[in-house]
Amino acid sequence: MDLVLVGSFGYDTISTQHGTVKDTLGGAAVHAGLAASRVLHQEGRVGLVSVVGEDVVTSDLDLLESRNLDLTGIETLAGQTFRWAGHYEGTMDQAETLSTDLNVLQEFNPKVPEEWRSAPYLFCANIHPAIQASVIEQMESPALVAVDSMNLWIDIEREALSAVLRRADIAFLNEAEVRMLANESNLVLAMRAVRDGSALSGGSQVGPGPQVLVAKKGEHGLLMVADGYTIAMPAYPSRDVIDPTGCGDTFAGTVMACLAESGVENPTERDFRDAMIHATVAASFVVGGFGTIPMIELDRGTYHARLDRFRRIIGI
Numbered sequence: 001m002d003l004v005l006v007g008s009f010g011y012d013t014i015s016t017q018h019g020t021v022k023d024t025l026g027g028a029a030v031h032a033g034l035a036a037s038r039v040l041h042q043e044g045r046v047g048l049v050s051v052v053g054e055d056v057v058t059s060d061l062d063l064l065e066s067r068n069l070d071l072t073g074i075e076t077l078a079g080q081t082f083r084w085a086g087h088y089e090g091t092m093d094q095a096e097t098l099s100t101d102l103n104v105l106q107e108f109n110p111k112v113p114e115e116w117r118s119a120p121y122l123f124c125a126n127i128h129p130a131i132q133a134s135v136i137e138q139m140e141s142p143a144l145v146a147v148d149s150m151n152l153w154i155d156i157e158r159e160a161l162s163a164v165l166r167r168a169d170i171a172f173l174n175e176a177e178v179r180m181l182a183n184e185s186n187l188v189l190a191m192r193a194v195r196d197g198s199a200l201s202g203g204s205q206v207g208p209g210p211q212v213l214v215a216k217k218g219e220h221g222l223l224m225v226a227d228g229y230t231i232a233m234p235a236y237p238s239r240d241v242i243d244p245t246g247c248g249d250t251f252a253g254t255v256m257a258c259l260a261e262s263g264v265e266n267p268t269e270r271d272f273r274d275a276m277i278h279a280t281v282a283a284s285f286v287v288g289g290f291g292t293i294p295m296i297e298l299d300r301g302t303y304h305a306r307l308d309r310f311r312r313i314i315g316i
Contacts, residue, residue, distance in 0.1 A: 001070065001116045002045045002260045005032045005253065006135050007125025008105055009050040009074065010082035012291055013098075017089060018242045024291035025060050027082065028125030028148070031246035032253030034295045035282050037067040038303070039257035046257070047116050049073035049135070053081040053104045063296065072113050077104040092244055093218045112138040121260040125249055126150050129160040136167055143265035146170035146256055147210075148248065154181050162200035162209075171210040172252045175223075178215050191215060191225045212272070214255075216248055222276065229269045233276055236284035236310050243290045247283045250295065254279035277316070281307045 007028030014021050029050045036046045047070040052061075054076065065071060080103040086095035108127070112135060120143040124132040132147055139145075147168045153161045154177060165171055171194070175187055182190035182199035193199035197208040212226045219241075221234040258275035259267055267275075284306065285294045 001047045001119040002040055003036055003121040003123070003256055004047050004049060004073070004112060004116050004119045004139075005029050005036065005123050005125065005256075006049040006073075006110055006112075006132070007032065007127055007249070008082050008108075009048075009052050009056075010084055010105070012245060013083070013085040014243055014245055014290055015087045016092060016243055019290070021290040023083070024293070025057075025063075026084070026246060026291050028127075028246075028249045030064070030292060031249035031286070031295070032123060032125055032256075033064065033069045034067060034292055035250040035253035035279075036257035036260075037069050038282065038295075038298075038300075039254060039261050039278070041068055043068040044070060045260070046070065047073050047113070047119070049110045049112055051075045051077055051082075051104050051108045051110075053077060053079045056081050073111070073116065075111070077107055079104045079107075086245070088244065091219070092241055095245070110135050110138075120144070120265070121256055122146070123252055123256045124148070124164075125252070129153050129157050129164045132164045133160065133167070136164070144169045144256070144259060144267075146172065146252060148172045148252055149177065151177055151180055159201040162202065162206075165194070165200060165209045166197065166207050168210045170212040170214065170255075172214045172216065172248065172255075174216045174218070174248070178213070187215060187223065188225075191223070195225060214276075216251065218244075221280070224272065224276065226269070226272065231269070231273055231276060233273075233280060233314065236280055236306070237313070238284050238287055241287045244287050245291060246295075247286050250286045251279040251283045254282040273316075277310060277314070278307065281310050284310075 010027035011023040012026035082105040083101040085098040182193040184190040197204040224231040255275045
């Protein structure tokens with residue numbers, strides 16, 4: 001196993017000005033996995049760790065397996081699968097959550113399969129930081145650990161989140177979360193404070209934060225800061241933004257898959273820039289339809305045509 005992805009498996013009900021879909025396949029692990037499978041498309045390279053209920057649709061599991069995703073790490077428990085309902089309007093930069101039914105996700109105690117624990121790359125999607133920490137503990141000595149989070153954990157689990165961020169090599173946060181975590185309106189200063197640990201619980205004397213911090217800026221692209229260099233990149237100029245659900249997970253899954261494909265343990269600026277280009281393009285397809293449908297239906301020719309177009313746009 002090259003890349004282990006840990007997060008939610010669920011069914012989403014999403015409404016935007018373009019329509020509504022009900023109980024469509026979703027969840028952070030699913031979005032990240034589908035994206036990663038486009039890069040690491042050989043069997044046995046990407047493994048998902050999650051939990052589903054007895055109501056899980058068998059054809060959805062079959063679909064994921066058809067993309068060469070290993071589902072050995074998905075546990076089935078008595079009860080219902082995680083469900084989320086949300087609504088977007090206006091610029092659609094943030095969802096209004098209408099309902100969240102954790103269901104079996106409340107009992108999620110991830111167990112990384114023994115044979116996966118030596119995997120070199122790990123991504124913990126947005127789940128409780130204590131669960132992220134338990135997953136990191138199960139891994140032997142991963143070359144790169146990446147995490148995602150959300151404003152809820154910053155608000156109510158700052159100490160646990162801070163501990164996880166100090167163990168992560170890469171953190172994916174949106175710009176509002178970075179500012180919130182650092183209590184600093186200037187994004188550059190906020191990112192510096194997160195990376196040096198001064199914005200985390202206990203301050204910099206406890207230890208630094210993640211070496212690489214990616215601030216996702218939605219339609220305005222991204223800002224990534226690492227030791228010795230900074231990468232700023234625009235979003236792909238999409239005409240049709242139908243549903244942004246899963247964009248962040250798609251982005252992170254693609255970045256981690258690109259790094260895993262290259263096999264580097266200490267990615268260079270060039271490695272990260274190339275991964276970010278792929279991730280930006282992958283995310284641009286996700287916004288063009290509801291849920292996981294755009295990534296499921298995307299063909300390689302269309303993807304690479306847009307990838308080439310984006311490289312020309314940014315002058316690479």
